[in-house]
Amino acid sequence: MTTNNEAILQVNDLHITFNTFSGKVHAVRGVQFDLRKGETLAIVGESGSGKSVTNKAIVGILSKNANIERGNIIYRGADLTQYSERQFTQIRGSKISMIFQDPMSSLNPIMKVGKQIMEALRVRNISKAEARQRAIELMIAVGIPDPEKRFEQYPFQFSGGMRQRIVIAIALACDPEVLICDEPTTALDVTIQAQILDLIKQIQKERDLSVIFITHDLGVVANVADRVAVMYAGKIVEYGTVDEIFYNPKHPYTWSLLVSMPDLDTSSSDELLVIPGTPPNMLYPPKGDAFAPRNRYAMRIDYEEDPPMYRVSDTHYAATWLLHPNAPKVEIPDVLKKRIAQQTERLVR
Amino acid sequence: MINSTLQPVLEVKNLKQYFSSGRGRRKTVMKAVDDISFTIYKGETFGLVGESGCGKTTTGRTIIRLYEPTDGEIYFNGTLISGELTKEIKKEVTRGMQMIFQDPIASLNPRMTVKEIIGEGLKINKLCRNEQEMLDMIYDILETVGLTREHAGRYPHEFSGGQRQRIGIARALITSPDLVIADEPISALDVSIQAQVLNLLNRLRKKLGLTILFIAHDLSVVKYFSDRIGVMYNGKIVELAKADDLYKQPLHPYTKSLLSAIPLPDPHHERNRKRIYYNTQIHNYEAEQPQLVEIRPGHFVYASPAEVEKYKKGIPL
Known part of the structure; x- marks a missing residue:
């Protein structure tokens, strides 16, 4: 620590x-x-x-x-x-x-x-x-x-x-x-x-x-x-303590990373939540947020301007327009919510 | 998803695959696969896990006859396919059994177009009457695996890793095989692409009712993807059970140690992780003559008679 x-x-x-x-x-x-x-x-x-x-x-x-x-x-x-x-x-x-x-x-x-x-x-x-x-x-x-x-x-x-x-x-x-x-x-x-x-x-x-x-x-x-920085297309999109990143992630890319692979509780009848498409070609870095084309929560601003780092807590920052005060409220995906709940429950036990 | 009629597609009996090197006094024999038996039923996915060098890949390759088995029998749809084969049986095997390889770059011929790569199986097996029919089948399968017909004329280097693996899958599925051997199909891909390919395989096996031998080292993935799982260690299957049983109630100490080593994306769990180490000294398999014994319905463990008693009474080793 x-x-x-x-x-x-x-x-x-x-x-x-x-x-x-x-x-x-x-x-x-x-x-x-x-x-x-x-x-x-x-x-x-x-x-x-x-x-x-x-x-x-x-x-x-x-x-x-x-x-x-x-x-x-x-x-x-x-x-x-x-x-x-x-x-x-x-x-x-x-x-x-x-x-x-x-x-x-x-x-x-x-x-x-x-x-x-x-x-x-x-x-x-x-x-x-x-x-x-x-x-x-x-x-x-x-x-x-x-x-x-x-x-x-x-x-x-x-x-x-x-x-x-x-x-x-x-x-x-x-x-x-x-x-x-x-x-x-x-x-x-x-x-x-x-x-x-x-x-x-x-x-x-x-x-x-x-x-x-x-x-x-x-x-x-x-x-x-102890701390985690998540990188995408040459930028850090979210960083925070390990608990913040795993139990309270804010960036849609972190969400997708966390749920894209099955864990031992994932039932085989569930589809995995995938990130569509492929990472951008860095010969021509895209305008705006590089993750926008693969982001199901992307807004128009994502294609125009790169989001700044928003402060979540003193140790936790994320670069996504979803944290802008005027952004629509987006919940984390259900699969991830369920998984985090299971993990917390296991801890209590 | 085990079919109620339980029709075996592949039966492996006492399969042995030894590799020898050197001559005379220096001759050493490597027992890559040492007397394993299992059956794969129609419509199910059978997972093989283990560490590198345990013989899981060799098993897959021997089944599809990339290697000549040292001993043992392999039955495919009831026909013996080990040993000398007649031309008809050989033909049936090449159509009925297909393989998806780990490395999507090395497994596609760089000088053939996608169309040629996928169509080769159709031509060899004479599954189409004319060029047009072949093209239709290729376009069809390309769309099934999430590519488009425009991709047919391109060369492998024009595709990303995930797309190449889709081509590999299309090539394997075009002959409508009865058994697909997938040898680490996602481990060479990027994290976000792994999930895409895994979803595709999952969707295809439900849609087409595929029977799959799924070989991988990532235990979470094997658990997610397989109906039944065989754990290999040192060329032997040490435990074989339904996926859930294996993870909830592992019996063999090696399986336990393997399960305790999986890193999970859960910091709390990782902080309190208790590793179980496998001590090979606890049993002397040379003297004890262990066998794969059914402890619970459908749950087999490689154990000596004394150990079987312990397992049955629920005493851990």
């Missing part, structure tokens, strides 16, 4: 585009959030919503054809968007670290696992013997049994879950403050996923890490997050 409100990382009005052969892709269009000390912020969205791009900008690993058009990323008083590659190497790994989705492709297949953990320490001028010692400690910390023996093995000798533990160990090697997890469990099985999530939570508590957790799986979000 959040211990204090000190923001250690702030992203302000960030706009990122990519130059492609067919034109400029507007991947991120005005993202704004802050990350507080010791909290887990989950960023949810479909593929192409700009969640990974935003976080790649934070660690400075955007591809060459990317341009940061506007906005800034403030970390400890410095603007990361202005950083040179040399400056980034000072903070990458030691201050802000990242773990990726596929544990196989983020490890070097022809290098012993132990050496890969040591590598992160060795570039910081730590002696070989000490680095080895630290690497083994890290392997113990991330729950790898028999670390002395595993140290000498190659990635292919590890299972998916164990590989992801190694990746986490590497990310933690230089004691970062901020850990960015980009879909760390998507490639894993449910039982392994639960173990890795537990590990990330445990490490976060032990080291007082601030975590940005990118995922599209709302079950995972409910498990790890």
